[in-house]
Amino acid sequence: KIIDPAPAEIAERLRDSIGSTYLVLSGKGGVGKSTFTSQLAWALSDSEKPEAVLAANPDMEAETTVAVLDVDICGPSQPRMLGCEGEQVHQSQSGWSPVYVSDTLCVMSVGFMLPRNDEAVIWRGPRKNGLIKQFLRDVAWGPQDFLLVDTPPGTSDEHLSLLTYLKQAGIDGAIVLTTPQDVACQDVRRILTFCRKVGVPIVGIVENMSTFVCPSCHQSSVIFPPTSGGGAALAAEFGVPLLGQIPLDPRIGKACDFGHSFLEEHPESPAAEAYRSIVAKI
Numbered sequence: 428k429i430i431d432p433a434p435a436e437i438a439e440r441l442r443d444s445i446g447s448t449y450l451v452l453s454g455k456g457g458v459g460k461s462t463f464t465s466q467l468a469w470a471l472s473d474s475e476k477p478e479a480v481l482a483a484n485p486d487m488e489a490e491t492t493v494a495v496l497d498v499d500i501c502g503p504s505q506p507r508m509l510g511c512e513g514e515q516v517h518q519s520q521s522g523w524s525p526v527y528v529s530d531t532l533c534v535m536s537v538g539f540m541l542p543r544n545d546e547a548v549i550w551r552g553p554r555k556n557g558l559i560k561q562f563l564r565d566v567a568w569g570p571q572d573f574l575l576v577d578t579p580p581g582t583s584d585e586h587l588s589l590l591t592y593l594k595q596a597g598i599d600g601a602i603v604l605t606t607p608q609d610v611a612c613q614d615v616r617r618i619l620t621f622c623r624k625v626g627v628p629i630v631g632i633v634e635n636m637s638t639f640v641c642p643s644c645h646q647s648s649v650i651f652p653p654t655s656g657g658g659a660a661l662a663a664e665f666g667v668p669l670l671g672q673i674p675l676d677p678r679i680g681k682a683c684d685f686g687h688s689f690l691e692e693h694p695e696s697p698a699a700e701a702y703r704s705i706v707a708k709i
């Protein structure tokens with residue numbers, strides 16, 4: 428029997444430098460997985476560690492450090508969303524160095540490896556799996572409180588290998604994104620079942636684009652009416668927490684297009700409040 432050394436090497440790498448590792452998953456594309464990952468990363472990296480943790484560890488830095496790993500090989504969007512498109516990745520003795528976007532936030536993405544922004548990555552399964560493995564094993568993150576992994580949508584081969592590796596490396600769990608629409612929830616059901624099968628803990632469900640708050644009259648409207656209860660019903664069905672409901676706010680997309688933190692630009696908005704409450708739960 429051939430034993431793959433990668434899971435043990437990945438486990439060692441993550442154990443040495445990362446506090447908590449979360450996968451961000453979605454059943455289908457377009458529900459806002461990458462947007463959520465980037466804005467959650469900004470939000471976490473702007474937060475301070477809980478007072479109880481600091482009191483128990485007086486030598487610990489108060490700032491939270493966050494790393495983002497973008498393994499959405501067919502559509503890597505983190506470099507753009509985190510404002511570091513076109514950066515180069517450097518190789519050091521200890522591995523690939525991530526790109527720093529602030530003192531407390533860094534990112535590694537397949538997007539940095541591509542010659543041009545619009546270059547399509549058409550790779551077959553084994554090559555994709557090889558790169559994912561290499562990313563997990565060879566990035567020299569340095570000490571980070573959180574690692575957020577932005578994954579491709581669906582339940583493909585890449586997921587299976589990614590989840591299997593991360594499960595063996597002892598990741599903390601998956602955060603699963605959906606919109607309230609039944610068609611999105613259907614696909615999320617598949618993802619949740621998939622996590623259960625592989626044995627990856629589910630941290631909770633985030634419902635994105637739950638409502639739309641009109642910028643002029645501040646009235647809240649439901650854009651994608653759920654006929655069977657949306658994220659809340661799904662969370663109840665699988666016995667997992669509903670981590671939050673993020674409203675649809677066009678300024679979120681704009682912030683991502685410019686590589687900015689939405690929370691910093693619009694801290695008083697209902698969407699920023701939703702992100703802060705999710706940060707408090709993870």
Ligand code: ADP
Pocket residue numbers: 453455456457458459460461462463504580635636673674675676677678679680681683
């Ligand atoms: P995915 O990674 O799931 O394919 P993206 O993060 O690329 O999805 O988001 C798809 C589109 O939806 C983007 O145009 C993004 O700006 C927009 N979007 C995502 N979440 C929100 C939100 N809460 N409010 C407004 N627009 C959003």
